[in-house]
Amino acid sequence: MGMQACNLQNLPENYALRFWLYHLMTWPQISFVAEDAKGQIVGYVLAKIEHPSEDDKEAHVHGHVNSISVLRSYRRLGLANKLMLLAQEAMTSIYHAEYCSLHVRRSNRAAIGLYRDSLGFEVAKVEKGYYGDGEDAFSMRLNLQNKNGFIN
C-alpha cells in the first residue's frame, strides 16, 4: 500500500491495489522499495516479466518496468538508479531476461536522462499517443545480456 500511496502522490498513472498485488504475487523477486528511517516508502520500482508467445520466434524473455518513482522530497540521492539496478539484476539472474524495457513520456527529460545517461537505455521506438492524454511515449530498452556478459 505504501507503493500505491507513493505512486498516487507522484505520478498521473495510477492503479488499484489489486494491480500492485498481482505483480508482487507473480514476480515477487523483481520489485523493490526505498524506505526512510521510519519505514515509510519514499520510492519504488514495479516490474514484470514478459514471456514471448509460442508463435513469436523472434521475441525473447524480457523484463519490463511498469512504474518507477521517487518522492520529490527524496530526489538527488540516487534512489531511482539503485532501485533500477536491483530490478535489472533480479531480472537477469532469476529470469534470464534478454533485455529490460520501459515507457517514458517524451517530455520527461529528467527521467530520459537517467535511463539513457546513467543506466544505458536506448530509445527502441516511439509509441504515438501512448498516454491517456495523447502524449507520445519513448519505448526504451537496455540489453541485459550484453551488459553482464561483455562489459563487466
Place this chain on the structure above:
Amino acid sequence: MSRATLAKKNALPLKEAGLFKELLSQYENRLLKKGLKTAEQILKKFPEHGETLCMKGLLLTHMGRREEGIDLVKKGIRFDLTSHICWHVFGLIQKADKNYEEALRSYTQALRFDSENINLLRDSAQLQTQLRLFDNLVETRHHLLRLRPNLRQNWVALAVAYHLNGNLDEAKRVIEQYLYSLKNVPNYDVELSETLLYYVNILEQSGDLSGALSELDTKSKSRAIVDRTAVLTTRARLLTKLASPEAGDSWKALIDHNPDNLESYRGYLADQGVSLDDPTSALEAIPHLKAFAKTYPKASVPVRLQLTILPASDPEFSTLITNYLERALKKGVPSIFADLKALYSDLEKRKIVETIAENIKQQNFAAVEEKPSKVDEQKEPTTYLWTLYFLAQHYSYVPPSTTVVPNHKLALEYVNNALSHTPTLPELYLLKGRILKRGGDFLGAASAMNEARILDGQDRFLNTKAGKYLLRAGMVEEASRLFGMFTKKDAESPGHDLEDMQSLLFLLEEGDAFKRVGKPNLALKRYMAVKKIFDTIEDDQFDFHGYNLRKFTLNVYLTLLTWEDTLRSHPGYVNAAIKASNIFVEVSDDPSIVKALTTTDHLSDAEKKARKKAKKAAVKAQEDKKSTQTSNADKELEAPPPKDDDPEGLKLIASTDGLEQAAKLLQPLTKLAPKNIDVWLAIHDVAIRRKKLLQAVGALHKAASLDAEHPELHIRLVDLKQRGKTFSDLPAPVNSTFTEELEKLIPEAASQSLENYNAQYLQRHSAESRCILAAAKVAKSLSGSVQDVENIVFNVFGPEVSLDIKTALSALSLLVSLSSQRKDEFRAAAQKHFEFSTAFKAPSELEEMHKYVLAESTADGKPASAESTTPEKK
C-alpha cells in the same frame, strides 16, 4: 407434491437436454444474450425446470437485472432442491456478492449432490481460505489431490493447507513427496526454485534449521534455486539462528549484494553480539561500521548509523556530521533535514548541527554576494541556498517530547532570504507553506504551496501538496479543481477518480476538511469510503488463493495472507474508523444535526444550484457509463456498479443503526491497534451509548493502562460517573461489576465531589493546554456555568503553558458553543499568541481572505500566466 412428479419435472427430454447443455456452454463463453434465449426456449415448454430457471437467473444478474435474477434462482432451487447446478448457481451469485459464508454453504449443499465436481471443490477451497476455515480446507485439498493427483498444483495446495492449519509436519511430508515425484524439470525453472524456497521455509519454521540450511546450500549450488537475494537472506538468517561461525560472513555477503539495506547491517551486528537498540552495546558497532564505510563509500547506512550511535560529546561525531551535512548541502539533497532530524531527540546533537549549518552558511555567503570572478571555487551559491533551506527547517521544527520552542519567524526570514535569491525553486515555497501552517496561517500556507505548484505544473507531487493544503484551509472546491488537473477527465469528478484509485490521503483530508466546514455528512461519507477501500483490499486476496498455487509463488502468498489479516492496523483505517465513529456518536447525542442538514432552507441559492448541477452530472455520468457497459455486456461478467443514491451522505448520517456501524468499524482495532488510546476512547463512546456498560468501562480500563492522565480519559471518567447514576434498571450482577470496575478508575471518595476531582486534575496539569481544555469541558458538564468554563479556558494563555493551535481552536469552539461573551477576547489573545495565524479570525474575515489564496490563478483554477505550466493530463 410427490417425489415422483418432482423427478419427472427435473428430467428434460432429449431435445431440451441438448439445449440445456448449450446453455451451460453459452454461459461459460460469456454469451449472455444467446444464453438467455436458450433458457427461455426451454422454459416455454418446461416453465418449472429448476436448473434452467437458475441459469436464467444467473444470466440476468450479469445483465444488470440483479433482483429479478436472484428471485428466479431462488425459485429454481425450490423446484429442484437436489440439483448441484442450482446450488452452484446460488453459490456463484453469493460469491460475487462477497458473501463468502453464504456462498460456502451453497457450495457445500451442491457438493452433497455431486461430491466429485472439481469446480465446486476448487471454489470451496478458495472460500475456505478466505474465511480462514483451515480444517475444512485441508479436507477439500485432500479430496482434490485424490481426484487429480497428476495436477502438480494440487500437491503444493495441500501442503499449504496443512501449513495454514498449523500442521508443519504434514506440510513437509507432502512437499517432500511432491519434490520426489518431479521429473524432467528444465534448468532455471523459477517455479521449482520458488517451491524449494518454500520447502526451506517449512523446514526452518518446523525447527529443522540445519536441514533447511543444507537443502538451501545444495539446491542453490545446483542452480535449482535461482533467487540469489532470497538465498543470501535465508542463509544469513539460518546461520545466525544456528550460531554458526559462518554467520558473520553470510551477512557480509548480503551487505555486499546491497549495501543500502539497513536490515543486513542490523543482522550482521546482532550476530557480533551488538544490539543497536541498547546505547552502551551500540557503541561497539562503531569499528564495524567504520570498516563498512570504507568498503562502501557510496552507502549512507554505515555513516548514518554512526551518527545515531556516537554520543554528542564525542569529537568524532562533530567530524562525521560536518562531512555528512556539507556533502549533502553541496549536492543539494532536499531530504537531508528529514534525515537528520531524528538525531534531534538529543538536544546537544541538535545544537551541534545548528552551529555547523550556520558555519556553512557563513562560509558560502560570499558566493552569493560577491561577483563570480572573485569567488572561491569551493563556495557555491547553491550550497548557500540549500543551507538556508536546511536552517529554516531546523528552526521551525520541534522534536517530539522536547521543550524546544520553534522560531517560525526566523525560519521564515531564512526562507524568504533564499527565495529572494532563487525564486524558482519549488522546494522553498513548499517549506514556506509548511512553516506558515505550523504557525497557524493555513491560508498563507495554501497560497505558498500553490506558488510552488505553479512553478512546475507537470509535477503531481507539488499538485498534491497544494491540494492538501487547500483542504487544510477549508477550501474544498478549490482543492478539487487542482486535483482535477491530474485525475482522469472522464471520471464523474476528481474526487471520484481519487476514490477509485484508492487514495486514502485524499479521502481522509477531504473528510477532515468537510468536518471543519460543518458538513459532517460528507465527512462521514469520505471516512466510510476509506473503510470500503479496506473491504475491497480484503476481497482482493480471494483470487490469489488459487492464482499463487498455480504460479508456485508460495512464500510471498503466505506473506500476503498475514498482511491481509493485519490489514486494518493501517493508520489510514484506524484514523477513518475513529473519526467516522465520532460522527456517529455526535449524531446519536444530538439528532438535530441531521435535521439541520436535511432541511434545505439554510442553503444559499448558489448552493442549491450547485447541488442540482451535481445531481444532473451524476445522472449523466451514470448514463454514459451504462451506454459503454451495455456494449460489451456480452463479454464481461462484471455487473455495472450500482448507482450511488446517496452522494451527499445524508442517508448515511441519518442511519438508525449508526452506533452499530461504529461498533463494527472499531471492532477489529481491539486486536490490531491495542496501543492506540483513541481507539479505546472511541470504543467506550460507542459502547456506553449502546448500553454496553461493561464493554464501556473495560475500554476505559485499557485507556487508563496506556495513559491514566490523558485529558480525554478524564472527561470520560467524570461523564461515566455521572451517567452511572442513571443506570438504575440494570440487572444486579452487571450493575455491581460495573460499579466495582468504575470504582477502580475513579474512587468513590473522589466522586463525592466531582468538582473537586476536576480541580485536582487541573492543578496536576496546570501547564498542559490539552488538560486545561479537558478540565473546562468537565466543568461545563458539571456546573454548566459559563463563567466557570471561561475562567478555566483562559488558563491556556498562562506563561508556563505550552499551547498549540489545535487545542486553542478547540478551546475557542467550546466558548462559541456556550455563546460566551469572551470569545472575541479569546480570539484576540490567541492571535497575539500565534503571530502569523489566520485561524482565529472571525468567519467573515476568513471568507474575504480565501479570495487571495489562489490570487495568481484565474477563477477556473488554472494558472493565468503561462500555458506551459498547465499539465496536459487527461
